[in-house]
Amino acid sequence: MMLMEILLIDSILRSILVGSLFxxxxxxxxxxxxxxxxxxxxxxxxxxxxxxxxxxxxKFIYYPLNLPIAIISSFIVPALIILLIDEVVFKPLTRKGATSLMLMVASFAVSLGLRYSLYIITTSQRLLTIMSEISLRTIYTIGDGRITNLFLWAVPVTLASVLLLEFLFLSTKSGKAMRAVAENVSLARATGINVDYIRRLTWIISGGLAGIAGAFWSIYTQTNPEIGWVILLRGFAASTVGGYYSFFGTIVGGYLVGLSENLIMDLINRFFGISIMYKPVLTFALMISFLLFKPTGLVLEDVNLAKILKKIYLYWGK
Incomplete structure (x- = not known):
């Protein structure tokens, strides 16, 4: 197999893996x-x-239950923390008429508070930098491309999460109410929608998915109090591609960021000798390009992922 084919296979697999987390x-x-x-x-x-x-x-629960329990716990704990932060910080500020800019600054302050609290706690417990007890293992190989145990967990969990959210947004009362609140919160409240409930549901989804991404990231690399801040750029880049409002546009954005930092960066490294350490530059470039030339992002709200996957399954099943 040619070197370029090997490079592409491995890069594409890594792009899919990290794209799922983003x-x-x-x-x-x-x-x-x-x-x-x-x-x-x-x-x-x-x-x-x-x-x-x-x-x-x-560290305390062993195979085969360690990863499933870790995923569930990593959903619950961040979701509860962000719910508490909303009640203590964001809601009181909103009631006092804080603008979006003020709330963003407040979130930055919360970010610093959480990060340095993690520094204090983890340093005192000698957990500043730790590794998951689950190690990366190669399950299958395609050429020199590796499909790891993490890949076989992260990609299906991401797909399942996306399909569940699609069902929530398109087929449930709460999902439709969430879309109504996103469109016009005052009108939604006037029509009898429980805006506080929708807000809490949103924070649970947001915090929980972030926690799951963190659980997988802890297997991919070592954990320290800075990893979330470093990864956040990729999350904002994915959201920028979706225009900060498009669910499906954000999914496309996540995988575009994954491709840019892996496949495209590997090609640049191969042909131009530029170090892969500069891959965050590609993410910045993607964000700036969309902000300059497509600030509304990719609006893909008519996409039905479940139907697309069904068509693919039927096609390959012939």
């Missing part, structure tokens, strides 16, 4: 902005908390 983070960013109108900079710390929770779970 999608989970980006969906949380998009839902938060759409429903609460808050650009939540503390979202990255929810990823970090999810990673730490997963690492600790895997």
């Amino acid at each position: 999608t989970l983070i980006g969906i949380g960013v998009t839902q938060t902005v759409a429903v609460t109108k808050i650009f939540n900079f503390a979202h990255g710390e929810l990823v970090t908390i999810g990673a730490y929770v997963a690492c600790l779970i895997t």
Whole structure:
């Protein structure tokens, strides 16, 4: 097999893996902005908390239950934390007439508070930098491309999360109410929608998905209090591609970021000798390009992912 084919296979597999994680983070960013109108900079710390929770779970619970329990726990803990933050910080500010800019600044302050609290707690417990007890293992190989145990968990969990959210948004009363609140919160409240309930549901989804992404990221690399802040750029980039409002546009954005930082960066490294350390530059370039030339993002609200997957399944099943 030619070197270029090997490079492409491995890069594409890595793009799909990390693109799935960026999608989970980006969906949380998009839902938060759409429903609460808050650009939540503390979202990255929810990823970090999810990673730490997963690492600790895997230290005390063993295979085969360690990863499923870690995923569930990493959903619950960040979701509860962001609900508490909303009640203590964001809701009181909103009642006092805080603008979106003020709320964004407040979220940045919350982000710093959470991050340095993590520094204090993890340093005192000698957990500043830890690794998950679940190690990356190659399950299948395609050429020199590796399909790992993490790939076989992260990609299906992301797909299942996306399909469940699609069902929620398109087929349930709560999902339709969430879309109504995103369109016009005052009108939604006037029609009898429980806006506070929708807001809490949004935070649960956002915080939970961030935590799941953190759980998977803890297997991909080591965990420290900075990882969420570093990954947050990718989540915002994915959300930018979706225009901060499009669910399906954000999914496309997550995988575009994954492709740019892996496949495209590997090709640039191969042909031009530029170090892969500069791959965040491609994410910045993607964000700036959309903000300059397509600020509304990719509006793909007519997409039905379940129907698309069914057609693909029927086609390949022939």
